[in-house]
Amino acid sequence: MRISYNWLKDYIDLNISPERAAQLLTMAGFPVEAVNKIPGDCLFDIEVTSNRGDCLSFLGIARELSAITGSKLKMPLSLRGRSPKQSQKTGLLRPFGARNDKEIQSAVSVKVEDKKLCPRYTARVIRGVKVKESPKWLTKRIEAMGLRPVNNIVDITNFCLFETGEPIHAFDLDKISGSHVIIRRAKKEERVLTIDGIEKILNETDLVIADEDKVIAIAGVMGASNTEVTDSTKNILFEAAYFDPVTIRKTSRRLGLSTESSYRFERSVDISNIAYSSNRAGELVIDLAGGEGGEFVDIGIKTGGEISITLRYPYLDKILGLALPRSEVDRILESIGFNISSHSDGKVKLKAPQFRQDIRREIDCIEEVGRIYGYEKIKETIPSIVEGGDRLPFNRIVDNRIKDTLNGLGMDEATTYGLLSKKILIMSGLEGNIRDKNIVELKNPLTSDQEVMRPSLLPGLLNSMRWNINRKAALINLFELGKVYTKDGNGRFREAEHLSLGLVGEARAFWFEGARPASFFDLKGIVETLLSELGVDSPSFERIEDSLFSPAAAASITVNGDKVGVIGEISGQVLADFDIKEKIFASELDIDAILNYAKLEKRFKGLPLYPSVVRDMSIIVDEGASNAELIASMKSAGGSILKNVELLDRYKGKQIPEGKIGLTYRLEYQDLMKTLEDKDVVRLHANVIKELEQKFAITLR
């Protein structure tokens, strides 16, 4: 909210610089975001939190400064009341409720149909005004607030809104049919042309001000042009009221129309101050536009009811970590408008000021004491936080291990958005998810780029890889750990942690040995190393068909029969859709599934006492033979003595017949109970070879 420092000084004597005042306000919970010096004035941009509707005015801010500085608040004349003589002249300070006044025959009537949505409504008539330009002092005030002066009547309503925080609306009385003002709910699809020149379509939840045959204002939001004050207006009707904050907020939000008025009603105005604000506006009109005060109708409750609160001094000290003298607590509370009713036994009974709609409970009073006393004066203490249990949940320990391991393998961590477009899902071969309706969709996306929650990390990863490819990166190796989101047949949502990995470019680009493109096996090696580091035993890789991957290399990764992930080369179609020319290798792992198998705790196993014997074996076999099956056969023939089999070389060339492949394996034999004798090894190794000959028709090279 904007505050003009000059104008503010009408309500409080301040012997401090604007900067100092700004600092005091900031430290009392009203952060001054900017102090703009303009010729002859200084403008504050003050942030008022949503609980402090009472401070959306010059008087509200002055009241706060008065509490902080001790300088007295200067209420404007009419709010203090005037001498009876003056009041007779203006006709405004007779007992409120002109219907009680026998001198005036009321020509206006007010009917509130919904007292819940409009607990108080006042209408004040002033007849015979002269609509013209405002005097200089008033236009200056209006301009300081960044508004354009309109005419004296409209300017006065704006002036009063800023001064008191109570929105006041002026109707042209002669345009109100029958002079009957009705506060009612709008009818379905009722239409009204508001003063911004745009027709609004209303519904039954909106509150309107109407006359006998039309809507003359959307309550608390904006007046209709049909009763707008114009240069020819002679008689006016001032509305000052209290409207239900929720109703005003709903209407304002539905219409996308936030006004100075709706902003204040949403945050609740001071119901007990309405007549005074109306009075102030009326007086200004008579001063500046002439005319005579007429009827004043005031319907509904006059106050919001008194809020009595008992504050326990020891409880206050306990919450704040202070030991404040009770007299100091009382002084602070009184300075911000609380009334002290009585003291008893470490307690004080308080009455909250009417304008503080936000004060309801003891804790609210404690906050007020802390706020005015000053947070900066509360000394820092350290609590003794003693708690057992793990500092980190297991899944985060695993996450950290994954990140450390992948970093060690040269992979950079990426973070992509959890929201994606449907288009990128389709580009990534995931249209099946959309078809099966198992993706989570947003009701109110901002753009089509953010319309669904990701069911996989790979579309986002591919997007990031494309970004880097387009920027000519030589080697891109990215991973991301994050959640994916799906919906089951019953509409239940599931969040699962996944890991994506992607590799593209030159796997080695050293002067030492020359470049080589990254391959499926580079990525597979990374996945194997990672799983091994997580203590996940013997994952198996099986060929699959998957629309994301090329038939050349696509595999599922399973552990103990559970599918925990996929790995492969991204298919040509997907690459084409992403407009990527390079071969990309990618993998996605279900970390929640892997957690079931992860073993991070280590137990020492005794070192073998007896040496192992190593035998290399070069074989020729059909090119289609599976390495995994060959090794499985060797292990089954070798038994527990065959500790390890490693592929050393894979060769296709002159000495190898067409359709065959040359493989060299290194077999390590070891007996944990004794030193292996040569004859044992010879026998076992012969068994292994025999098994391979029988099963795979291998020949030795």
Place this chain on the structure above:
Amino acid sequence: MKEKIDEITQEALKEIESAKGDRASLEAARVKYLGRKGMITELFKSMAQVDPAERPEAGRLINILKDNVTKALDDQLLSLAKVEEAGGRLDITLPGISRRLGKKHPITKTIDEILGIFISLGFRVVEGPEIETEYYNFEALNIPLEHPSRDAFDTFYIETVDRRPETVDQKYLLRSHTSPVQIRFMEKNKPPFSIVVPGKVYRPDATDASHSFMFHQVEGLAVGDNIRFSDLKGILSIFARRIFGSKTRLRFRPSFFPFTEPSAEVDISCIICKGQGKCSVCGGKGWLEILGAGMVNPRVFENVGYDSEKITGLAFGMGVERIAMLKYGIDDIRLFFENDIRFLRQF
């Protein structure tokens, strides 16, 4: 005997000298003099024929001879080795063979640092779902429907055409802050406890250099029978000084959050201009807002069935991107999510 020794000495040293730089000749000389049938070995063997009275002197002379020849050969071989190695001299300015480490994302690094500080203070890490209900995201945190306090929490809602929505338990949304985890945790646990909650949150903000529709928060909550506002100040001061440096000053300003009371916004002295108020990062104010905090509102305790008379709690929340941007001097929030490796590899 002595003459013979002198003669061999002369001859051997001369031969070794002339074999300089030639490994084969040097090796031949070694065999000729020191080998099993070498001349010096033969001299030792011939000692048996020497007059016993002269033997000690002869032995001494032969040993001197052996030492001299051995030394001459070793010297020649050593200098030869140096020459040979120099011939295979490397260009030591060639680059080392890179074993590049991958990097953690700066958001991960920042979250880890934040969590590490709070873990050291006795907090433990807890997580919760990103798809939340209106109840946990708002109602339970004392943020009523249609209340202006919701203005700060514009929210993405989830399409639930296949359900009957209407109640707050069935209206699903993407959490707009990590605070729902406070409620979920308190529903299942009894105080005392102290937790920190990292995670992603979503708000429908148009993306620009300082706004993102997805970002990260870390939330903290400590509840017990004697947790005070002064403790909140103490804990957050330790945190700020550890993460931004020991000279960091803090400022607690009264503020309003529906789920805490009293509430505070916490500023640190500007890390760029050291609080002088002279730079664009702090907008000339000298302070940077980094945290929202406060004492848990008794209504929140009542919503989870705690006795708000017996226990108190402190809570705080911070935006991770903001802290990372300040720490690393990053000026555009979008950089975090583009994953440009030229960016990622800087951290």
